[in-house]
Amino acid sequence: MGTVDRSEKSGKFEWIEGGIRERSGEAMVALRRDIHREPELGFGTEKTARKVVDALEGLPLEIQTGLAENGVVATLRGSGDGPTVGLRADMDALPIHEETGLPFASETDGRMHACGHDGHTSMLVGAAHALCSDELRSRLKGDVKFIFQPAEEGYAGGRIMVEEGVTRGLDKVFALHLWPGLTFGSFSTKGGAIMAAADGFEMEVRGQGGHGAMPHLTADAVMMASYVATALQTIVSREVDPSEAAVLTIGEIGAGSAFNIIPETARLAGTVRTVDPALRERMPDRIQEISRGVASGMRGDAELDYRFAYPVTRNDESAADFALKVAGELFGEESAIEARHPSMAGEDFAFMLEEVPGAYVWLGVGDVSGLHTPAFAFDEEILPRGAAMLTALALKSLESAG
Ligand SMILES: [Zn+2]
Ligand SMILES: [Zn+2]
Numbered sequence: 001m002g003t004v005d006r007s008e009k010s011g012k013f014e015w016i017e018g019g020i021r022e023r024s025g026e027a028m029v030a031l032r033r034d035i036h037r038e039p040e041l042g043f044g045t046e047k048t049a050r051k052v053v054d055a056l057e058g059l060p061l062e063i064q065t066g067l068a069e070n071g072v073v074a075t076l077r078g079s080g081d082g083p084t085v086g087l088r089a090d091m092d093a094l095p096i097h098e099e100t101g102l103p104f105a106s107e108t109d110g111r112m113h114a115c116g117h118d119g120h121t122s123m124l125v126g127a128a129h130a131l132c133s134d135e136l137r138s139r140l141k142g143d144v145k146f147i148f149q150p151a152e153e154g155y156a157g158g159r160i161m162v163e164e165g166v167t168r169g170l171d172k173v174f175a176l177h178l179w180p181g182l183t184f185g186s187f188s189t190k191g192g193a194i195m196a197a198a199d200g201f202e203m204e205v206r207g208q209g210g211h212g213a214m215p216h217l218t219a220d221a222v223m224m225a226s227y228v229a230t231a232l233q234t235i236v237s238r239e240v241d242p243s244e245a246a247v248l249t250i251g252e253i254g255a256g257s258a259f260n261i262i263p264e265t266a267r268l269a270g271t272v273r274t275v276d277p278a279l280r281e282r283m284p285d286r287i288q289e290i291s292r293g294v295a296s297g298m299r300g301d302a303e304l305d306y307r308f309a310y311p312v313t314r315n316d317e318s319a320a321d322f323a324l325k326v327a328g329e330l331f332g333e334e335s336a337i338e339a340r341h342p343s344m345a346g347e348d349f350a351f352m353l354e355e356v357p358g359a360y361v362w363l364g365v366g367d368v369s370g371l372h373t374p375a376f377a378f379d380e381e382i383l384p385r386g387a388a389m390l391t392a393l394a395l396k397s398l399e400s401a402g
Helices: 014-037 046-055 117-132 157-163 221-239 277-297 317-331 350-355 382-399
Strands: 062-067 071-076 084-090 143-149 172-179 187-189 192-195 197-206 246-255 265-274 301-310 313-315 336-338 358-364
Touching (some): 014 317, 046 062, 046 071, 084 117, 084 382, 172 350, 192 358, 221 246, 221 277, 246 277, 265 277, 277 301, 317 336, 350 358, 358 382
Parallel strands (some): 172 358, 187 336
Antiparallel strands (some): 062 071, 187 358, 197 301, 246 265
16 A cells, blocks of 8 residues: 555545545455454454554654554654544454355354454555545644544444543544445435444343143243234334334343243343433333243233443534545535434444544445444455545545644
8 A cells, every 4th residue: 555646636535535546446355355254243353453454554654553452543743733533443243154155255154244343454554554644644733543443343442442542542433334224325424323322231020930731830931922013013113203213122031941841931032222321221120020020910020121322423513524525525515415314223332432523434335234234245446445535534634624
């Protein structure tokens, strides 16, 4: 990867994507495939972090490793004392068995980059190469921090990075996420909530076990769990303002060891997604009250273990507007789409946005298999585009700063 050609047309920024494609395109694809082949989970992104550090070698960056175990933060010093902009990518994969049939598919059974984090990492490395080029670096009035974090998928690596100081000194922060279903190459975001709060629970329903032929001598935990699962659906349908978004999904339900035994206990587990903070706070009490009420009516009990996990990913209004404006200038107005609703998926970039104003932006990869599915794959032509957007977000933030 090398420098970026500067053939600016009428004050616009079309040249950035072309320059990155020409100079770094192949290296970005190679890095993405290398990461894709060796997916790592949670905080264990040791090899991925090493690949990132290797790919940044020779650039004028101050590199810090070991944040949140295997995070990497690379700082580029600009020429002035302007603000500092953070750009963040996530590096972890998912416990899913890949079924894409790609020649560079996962070499580890049961692990796959099914959320595009291999692409995010490669795009951020591409942006680092572009911003480190002499012609762009000289235009930066402040610093850029390239943040590579582990453990986005359920382990709150972003929160640990924040606790370890990654957002200290940052004035703005941006992240991209590849987004199936959105037009290929277009960018979409909005001010305010862009991703929901994502919380979870487990529940044990307890009755009295016994012979399958003698239900009158038992308190049937399977029946209790079934009614609890049904009754919990009335929280969203009957207690939440219909214009307010909320999801309660029970993804696991289990009980019993044999067809003719009524088990003593049953287990349920689920996820709760909300956008409104007051509703988020209210959910555990309502889940516990309804479950306990239903179970006790059937001579049993229900014990809830609730975990608040990721808060709402909330974009700063002006940072979201800025991101759409940059996307429009860079790729044409049709490529900058204001999102209408937040996604009900969660995202631990939320923790960084709680500390620093910024925006989380979706990058369309068109009509492909969804995120977190075994067939998820994207056209690598998207990589230079994402890198160009990250580059321009930093460049435009730090040029106007002077
Ligand atoms: Zn994911
Ligand atoms: Zn993701």
